[in-house]
Amino acid sequence: MTSSTNQYIRQILHHSEAPPPVKARFFYTSPLAIDDPLSPLPPSAQTAQTTYAKLPPRPFSEFDNTALDKAWHDLRRKLLRYNEERGEKPKPHADPEPTGRQEKGKKAELSVLSTSPSARRPASASDASTRSNRPPVIHEAPAVPPDAENHDTTGTPFIRAPSMRRADRVPSRPQPQLLDSYQWDDPSAKAKKPKKPQASPETPSKKIAVGVSRLHHVAMPDLNLEPIYWRPVNDVSPVVRATWFYKDTMLPVEPSVANMLEAGYTELQPWTETWSDELNSAIEVGAAGEAKVLHKLWPDLFKRLESRPSTARTEMGSVTSMNLDDEPATAEKDREHAVEIACDIIDIASGVDGVDNKASGTSTYSSGGGLPRWYPTAGVVYANANDAYILKPNLQPSAYYGRRPLANYIRKGRKLGIAVVRGFDQAAYDRLYPTKKSSTATKAEEGVSSSQSGAPPNRRQKSDPALAHAERPKVTELILVIHGIGQKLSERMESFHFTHAINAFRREVSVELGTDGVKSRLRTNMGGIMVLPVNWRQSLSFEDGERDIPDDPALNDFGLKDITPETLPSVRNIVSDVMLDVPYYLSHHQPKMIAAVIGEANRIYKLWCQNNPGFAQHGRVHIIAHSLGSVMAVDILSKQPTSIPAELSDPTTVDLNSSPPLEHFLFNTSGLFLCGSPAGFFLLLKRASLMPRLGKQKPGANLSSIRKPICGSHGTYGCLAVDNIYNIINPYDPVSYRLNATVDAPYASSLKSAWVPTASPGWFSSSGSWFYSSPEGASGNRPDQLPRLPSNVELETHNFSREEIAEQRMLLLNDNGQIDYFLKYGGGPLEIQYLTMLGAHSSYWLLKDFVRMIVLECGRGLGRDGTIQGMRATKKKTQLTT
Known part of the structure; x- marks a missing residue:
């Protein structure tokens, strides 16, 4: 880990001003509107996958959103305590805690995410598919001894060190044992002490009832909308905790992109007067000044951080092949990895007891109605404490082409690029989607x-x-x-x-x-x-478990599939x-x-x-x-x-799994x-x-x-x-x-x-x-018998x-x-x-x-x-x- 990275970590850990809390909003993607008692019926001939890809997400009601956000933060604190009690052990539903060399490699990558020339914090984000669908674990930066920076290369000066991008995949060193004896005949060293079985505590989770009729709940931390009373077939819907929103539609920005925006927001601090002064100075300087305040949404994921010469490449392969992951690196894996690191930075900026400013969940819908997008080459201009603009390369500031988006478009209120806003605006959503009242x-x-x-x-x-x-x-x-x-x-x-x-x-x-x-x-x-x-x-x-008869070569056992023709x-x-x-x-x-x-x-x-x-x-x-x-x-x-x-009058105390069943x-x-x-x-x-x-x-x-x-x-x-x-x-x-x-x-x-x-x-x-x-009330005046009176013939012959x-x-x-x-x-x-x-x-x-x-x-x-x-x-x- 470089000294500049250590300085950066200390700056993050001891920074006095945290970002303002974001107004997060939970959305769900389902053909059934759970807050509308007159919701339209779901499509009849489409599968759940195609339906979710075409349906825009729906926001939970303000009442439900308050309960969901409170439960989310409570669960986040419980998960942090749970992971702290378990120490370095791998956690269910989460990646293992990086230790030793992994921690060094991970923290070294913080410098990779800094893409702004005037960066005070690295640009980072959370990934929807790995970390953003659950309250994350905050990795505390360990104290680094002065002689620890070159520790990995001493003793092997001619073997090139693994790249910092892949350093976190190197297995950690074995930990010292409680008993380390060099007396091979010592019986205490050979004896195996019996281990007491320890019941591992269950990972904290919550289920919050939602909807006008309370027939569904949101399962946390997985963030799925599930029915409470019936067994689902295809009616489990994804849920997103959104923090950034497209200004034109007030629909959530994809979680990975939203967390990249939040990481840049944490780095540049657009809520401060300093940032406002920087924007004014950039406008005065011109296109070159505006280029300085442009924030790269994603770090350069395709450049290898290999500064060492390529000597002894064969020796490196033979010595480190057991320690390095053989899985080939891709742009998607690099993006996920950068997002995972950025997730920690956002948490550190807010603090353990602070507000969770990250987006979470899995997005199935994009602003254009297609698959989710992540804008790999885009830059971002943060106009103020709430608004930002995602610009593709041909819209970004350029002194050569004379492009000045901040001065000519953003400050003048003209449309440019993709406008996004931090925090949900209920009034704006109601204006965009007014409710139609009918009888x-x-x-x-x-x-x-x-x-x-x-x-x-x-x-x-x-x-x-x-x-x-x-x-x-x-x-x-x-x-x-x-x-x-x-x-x-x-x-x-x-x-x-x-x-x-x-x-x-x-x-x-x-x-x-x-x-x-x-x-x-x-x-x-x-x-x-x-x-x-x-x-x-x-x-x-x-089809299953039809016969419990021992194997008999004379017994013919067949099922429906065996007798069904293929035509x-x-x-x-x-x-x-x-x-x-x-x-x-x-x-x-x-x-x-x-x-x-x-x-x-x-x-x-x-x-x-x-x-x-x-x-x-x-x-x-x-x-x-x-x-x-x-x-x-x-x-x-x-x-x-x-x-x-x-004895069955209280159904809540009845064991339905008892034998024999009711x-x-x-x-x-x-x-x-x-x-x-x-x-x-x-x-x-x-x-x-x-x-x-x-x-x-x-x-x-x-x-x-x-x-x-x-x-x-x-x-x-x-x-x-x-x-x-x-x-x-x-x-x-x-x-x-x-x-x-x-x-x-x-x-x-x-x-x-x-x-x-x-x-x-x-x-x-x-x-x-x-x-x-x-x-x-008036029905009591009716006669009790049927109205027609029987005739004499009926009286004589009727039974x-x-x-x-x-x-x-x-x-x-x-x-x-x-x-x-x-x-x-x-x-x-x-x-x-x-x-x-x-x-x-x-x-x-x-x-x-x-x-x-x-x-x-x-x-x-x-x-x-x-x-x-x-x-x-x-x-x-x-x-x-x-």
Whole structure:
């Protein structure tokens, strides 16, 4: 290490004035805007990689950014203490601490980064791919003895020393041992002392809940945006902690470039009056003066620092080949290496307890919309304490060409090069990207709900604008959605990802909760509704671990891949990923599939209760089951206990990994909504009927009817432990079957086909609308019995005992007196039914009538008195013949 470098390190370490703290802002790159309850849907036919490359990053809200930055600095201090306690040991997720010769080589390179003629500090930066995605480790400069500068070359004067650029890759010298004996017969030297196993402490990390609904968190120090409650497939998004921003767009500068800018900022000190005087002097001198204040963004990465003659090249190769890295140097590696060194300089300038002025994370987007750029030949002019200009070579000051960018453009406010600004300007961002308010967006803001992760929603409302207009921020209704067939296909095709459909469904639920007509029919003590997907198929495999039989030469073991022909691979992959889930369920794999649903639903519910204290006591859980998921829900709820045992009443204390695992849900189910369901066909196969559960204390139910033979017992297939069952049918869905007849076929035939009331009134009447009836409270005046009086013939021939049992069963299964509801779908003079059929099975999530039905049935008053007139059962009119 040269004496000038030592002087420079001492200048950095003892510098009295630190750079001003930067207003950092966290950004994420995701197709889903987590702070907008009405965010647009993600692209349907693009992969995550291409999507991230085209999408501009989005800033976290000011409320979330404050929490993220505080957590980032807290974690930074913990990492520094953690690394200090571990000493020189290599650290997980970080490069090993340079020691010995490595430290000398690294600090010697500081002089390489100084590219300004009037440099007071070297130009340096942090790299996004190595160091900038985590709080860095501050390398303290060791004290250098006076005779240490030429220590590496003494004894071998004719061998050229390794270049300083690669000196840090030389392994450090072995450390002296605690016991060093030259008495070879000394038994104490030969004996191996037993080592006590030491549990290495876990690397500090943090997860901060973000977004308006608190369904995602940012994992630190890796800086990834991850979903909290569902297992991600392609929805893990990169996060960037930005410090410098493009002035025209207020989008973050690439982290490596931002840290190079910050290193130059630290070196030149543009926040001082001295720098302002230098700029004025440079303008007076002319182009040559402006060239003096131009800062080289990157050091010259392509020149080798080999000042020694090339004598004894062969000897050097033979002696040092064991110590030097054989990996060839490239411009990218040199850039990464320069960035790594600069990272320490920025930290040293701010101090251990100071503000972290470095950008961090991985950038996937550039200002031009393409891949990230790093401007290898650019120079920088720092105009003041906040603004800087990145200039390519033909825009830089030149006395020969008479170019004076500072005097002729920057000081006159003209556009030149790429303007960047230090620190995020929220007002400028709002001017560039004004929010467009619409009636639908207003409804979504009023109807949005949030988890309590981080802070209770009622307290967040006072300081978080994203939740300020929410009328029901605290969740009281949790809806778990169990998907059906086809989710294995989402690993190949992003558009089939079930989570995207549920994100869209959750958005529509928020809109409905903010609609005036819906709000007037919700019970007064109801909070918000949260919808979460149960992705049970993702972690399930039918190929591994099928047989535990010892090797037998006569045993033939084959899998699906072995019997699948190679022709039509795309079609066969779709068939394997979609259609084969049904025969798998009818095979010996059924218990494995049911266990996967139970395990995933319980994992989500336990995590939700951990993040929302008190929900297990005051909240309600509903299930929406689609397609094959509805069949599995019927299987599970048939074996579900009538009520959760007392020892499982607190789900946060339940060990879900215990053996044997739980064979039922951790929660009581209030409402079961089946859509696109073949459950009726499976009941037919097993010759079973739908029956209410004996002992189920349903709110508002007639207790005298909860008896046998009206009710069934626990464990009987079709006897479900739920309060209300709904079977929603799309008339064009070929997979759907009715369920009314599985309760009582003659009684079902006497009921009119029930259609879900439309969310918008018709042209000529409002008879098909939700809101032609009086709201909750006025419904108590309706008669308890069906309105039509029986005729004399009916009185003589009707079996009233059977009808009474059937009616009581139906009312215990659903407060409305029926289970089947048809959706209005398709229609029109040019409709082709067979084409409409193709999309009918997966169309439920975005049908407005379906969404409104879910919201109203979850939020209406409890019991029969809380039902809505448009959902109540009505009997057919019988015509008597003489």
